[in-house]
Amino acid sequence: MKEEIIRIENGVKYQAQTQLLKDVTLRIYRRELCGLIFDALSEGSALLSILKGNQRLDKGRLYFNEARRGLEEGASLFKQNVFAPQYGWQLSDELTVEDAFLMTGDRFIKSGNILTREISYVFEAFQISIPFRQKLSGLSYLRQLQLQLVMAYRQDFKIIILENLASFLNEQDLERIMELVVLMKQKGAAFVMVDNDESVLPRYADNISLMRNGRTVHILSREEFRTGSISSRLLGSKGPSGTGGFQINKQPSRQPWVLELAQVKAEGLKPVSFGIGKSEKVVFLDKEGYFGERLVRLLQGKEKLQGGEIYLNSSPYRPKDSSDATKKGVCVIGENPILPGGCLLHNLSGMDNLLLPLYIKNSGALIRKQHEASIIKEARDYFTEEQLLSTVYSLDPLVRQKLAYYKWYLYYPHLVVCVKPFSGTVYNMRRFTEEIIQKYIERGISVLIITPNISEACAFGGRIISLDSES
Numbered sequence: 206m207k208e209e210i211i212r213i214e215n216g217v218k219y220q221a222q223t224q225l226l227k228d229v230t231l232r233i234y235r236r237e238l239c240g241l242i243f244d245a246l247s248e249g250s251a252l253l254s255i256l257k258g259n260q261r262l263d264k265g266r267l268y269f270n271e272a273r274r275g276l277e278e279g280a281s282l283f284k285q286n287v288f289a290p291q292y293g294w295q296l297s298d299e300l301t302v303e304d305a306f307l308m309t310g311d312r313f314i315k316s317g318n319i320l321t322r323e324i325s326y327v328f329e330a331f332q333i334s335i336p337f338r339q340k341l342s343g344l345s346y347l348r349q350l351q352l353q354l355v356m357a358y359r360q361d362f363k364i365i366i367l368e369n370l371a372s373f374l375n376e377q378d379l380e381r382i383m384e385l386v387v388l389m390k391q392k393g394a395a396f397v398m399v400d401n402d403e404s405v406l407p408r409y410a411d412n413i414s415l416m417r418n419g420r421t422v423h424i425l426s427r428e429e430f431r432t433g434s435i436s437s438r439l440l441g442s443k444g445p446s447g448t449g450g451f452q453i454n455k456q457p458s459r460q461p462w463v464l465e466l467a468q469v470k471a472e473g474l475k476p477v478s479f480g481i482g483k484s485e486k487v488v489f490l491d492k493e494g495y496f497g498e499r500l501v502r503l504l505q506g507k508e509k510l511q512g513g514e515i516y517l518n519s520s521p522y523r524p525k526d527s528s529d530a531t532k533k534g535v536c537v538i539g540e541n542p543i544l545p546g547g548c549l550l551h552n553l554s555g556m557d558n559l560l561l562p563l564y565i566k567n568s569g570a571l572i573r574k575q576h577e578a579s580i581i582k583e584a585r586d587y588f589t590e591e592q593l594l595s596t597v598y599s600l601d602p603l604v605r606q607k608l609a610y611y612k613w614y615l616y617y618p619h620l621v622v623c624v625k626p627f628s629g630t631v632y633n634m635r636r637f638t639e640e641i642i643q644k645y646i647e648r649g650i651s652v653l654i655i656t657p658n659i660s661e662a663c664a665f666g667g668r669i670i671s672l673d674s675e676s
Contacts, residue, residue, distance in 0.1 A: 208235040209271050210286070210363050210395055217264035218251050225251045227419035229265070233364055238386065238396040240410030242659075244417045245666035246639060249399065252416070256366060256397060258284030288362035290353040302344075303337045305352060306359075331355050331388050347378040354385055364395045371402035372627060372635060383409050401627050401635070401661045461519040463619050463651045464535075470512030471499040478513075479670055481620065486642065486652045486667035490659060497655040501624060505530045505537060517619060531562065534619035540628045543605035548612075551598040555588065555608050556580065558597060562616045580615065587611060587637075606634045610641040613650075620651045627661050639665070 209232060216229035225248060233239050243249035254260045261279045268274065269282055306324055324337055333351045335344070344352065350370075357365055367386075370379055386396060386409070400406060406413055415423040462480030470476045477496070481487045491497035502508035503515065506524035515522045517533060524530035527537070542548045549558050559580055581590050587607050592600060597608065613621050626638050642665070645652050656662050662669050 207237070209233070210235055210269070212266075212268040212271075213262070214266040214268075215264070216252075216255075216262050216267075218255065218260070219263050220247075220251065225419060226262075228421065229416065229419070230421040230424075231414060232424075233395050233397060234411075235363075235393050235395050236390045237411040238390065238398055238409055240406035240413035241397060241399045242406065242413060242415050242663060243399075244663040244669075245419075246664050247666065248416055248419050249664065253289075253366065253368070253399070255279070256283055256287055256364075257289050258282075258287065286363040287366060288353075288357035288360075288364070289366040289368070290350055290357075300341045301337065302335055302339050302341065302352060305341060305356060327355055327359060331358075331385055333385065345378075346373050347381060350374075350382055351385060354382075354389065358389055358392070358394055362394075364397060365389075367396055367398040367400075369400050369402075369635070370398075371400050371405050379405075401658060401664055462516065463518060464522075464653070465516040465519075466513065467516065468513035469503070469510065469515060471496055471503070472511065476513055481651050481653060483651055484646050484649050486646055486654070486665065488654045488656065488662045488665050488667055488669045490662045490669055490671040491655055491657050492659075492671070494657045497624070497657070501537060501539075501622060501655065504535050504622060528565070531616075531618070532565065535622070536562075536613045536616065536618045536620070537622045538609060538613065538624065538626070540625040542609035543602055548609050549597050549605060552596060554596055555593040555600065555604070558608055559584075559593070559612045559615055562612055566616060583615075584611060603634050603637065607637055607641075610638065614641060614644055614648065617648065618650060620653060621645055622653045622655065624655050625658075625661075626654060626656070627658075627664075 211231070211233040213229055213231040216226055216231070217224065218226035218229075229252060231239070231252075241249065241252070243252075251260070255262060258280045262276050265276070266273065267276055267279050267282075269286075274282060303324065328334065331351075331354075333355065335348050335352060339348075341349075341352075354365065370382060374382065386394075390396070398406060398410060411427060413425045414421055415425065463483050463485075465478075465480040467478055468476040469478070479487075489497060489500070499508065503510065504522075504524070505527040506529055507527065510523070517535065522533065522535070524533055524535070530537070538548055545551055550561070553561075556577055560576060563576065581593060584593070588604065588611075592604050597605060600608075623638075623642065626642070627635050642652055642654070652667075654662070654665055654667075662671075
């Protein structure tokens with residue numbers, strides 16, 4: 206018989222005057238991994254914050270070890286029993302693996318050989334190998350995570366949260382972590398997992414809870430883990446005939462559109478029609494990875510229309526090339542934009558990369574010193590002056606990611622197209638990407654996100670347009 210640790214029934218959470226979570230049901234059992242998929246980033250963040258003990262439910266019923274507990278106890282219960290690893294530990298250069306075990310409290314005997322034997326026993330039990338004298342600051346992401354997981358187990362945390370492992374672990378390291386998770390499950394640990402890579406949860410979860418519009422809409426068993434099943438249950442049923450195989454969720458009937466595709470045809474697909482409004486975020490779920498690529502090429506003038514018409518602010522849109530597309534107000538951020546050949550010029554400074562599009566937009570009519578001072582002041586929340594004046598190739602990946610997205614925030618186009626925005630990113634880069642896309646919306650810039658990943662599509666929220674794999 207399953208041993209239930211936590212149960213939430215009809216959970217409700219308010220943020221300001223908004224009911225963020227409306228009817229959440231969640232069950233977490235010993236020796237199981239529960240997967241979570243959300244259709245909106247804000248809802249997922251709210252539930253995870255509750256599970257970590259950072260917030261409490263406003264309404265609903267809470268059970269711990271099958272006993273009813275008051276909602277006011279929730280935060281302390283979760284703090285005592287739930288552990289969430291920190292990715293990219295900010296640790297002293299001098300602390301070692303052995304020091305980390307000493308810091309876990311009086312569960313360990315704090316003396317020489319006895320402590321060494323204790324660590325050896327734990328590592329052997331979980332089949333991991335990390336030198337005891339290894340400096341924590343020098344550990345890889347894999348070893349950091351392995352160490353934190355076994356420390357959490359030894360501190361008797363009942364539930365461990367795993368967030369977006371596939372974004373900072375390669376396939377081999379992810380498999381090694383999940384082998385450790387299996388061993389910990391056998392010893393009674395429970396796990397909650399969320400991941401932007403839609404292939405991860407079906408491979409490892411024992412059940413998956415789907416949340417849509419703040420409600421738990423399905424709890425899928427292992428037998429129901431076909432990606433197609435998850436996609437259809439989260440996004441709804443197949444779109445009506447005449448949408449060209451697309452599934453359009455809540456398309457508002459407003460005109461004029463910033464960008465409109467009217468019966469646009471690409472090779473191998475039926476004509477497609479949809480629109481994007483001003484300050485609207487639309488996620489294009491391109492499961493086959495084919496039409497998204499065609500659409501970007503059409504928007505950049507690299508491919509000719511085979512049929513239909515594209516309109517930008519109600520006027521026909523047919524750019525001559527990508528430079529002309531940018532001048533017209535359609536900017537593209539490709540996959541992995543921080544790599545050479547992406548949307549940054551690595552031999553120029555960060556400031557040069559921010560100013561260059563503005564020079565083109567204003568036909569060179571800019572006073573450099575005046576605009577440099579203005580950008581340094583406006584962008585101080587994202588960059589230091591030293592970073593802006595350094596060449597791009599000398600900057601770390603997070604700063605490059607910020608430059609790639611921030612330059613279009615300054616440029617202020619009609620539409621920004623983001624292709625696979627989480628591809629190749631680690632946790633802090635994803636957080637910035639989510640933040641700056643929201644900044645685009647607040648500034649009045651429309652955003653089209655193209656991704657083949659259902660979890661990534663749902664993480665961004667907004668309207669989702671899904672291409673049927675059958676079409």
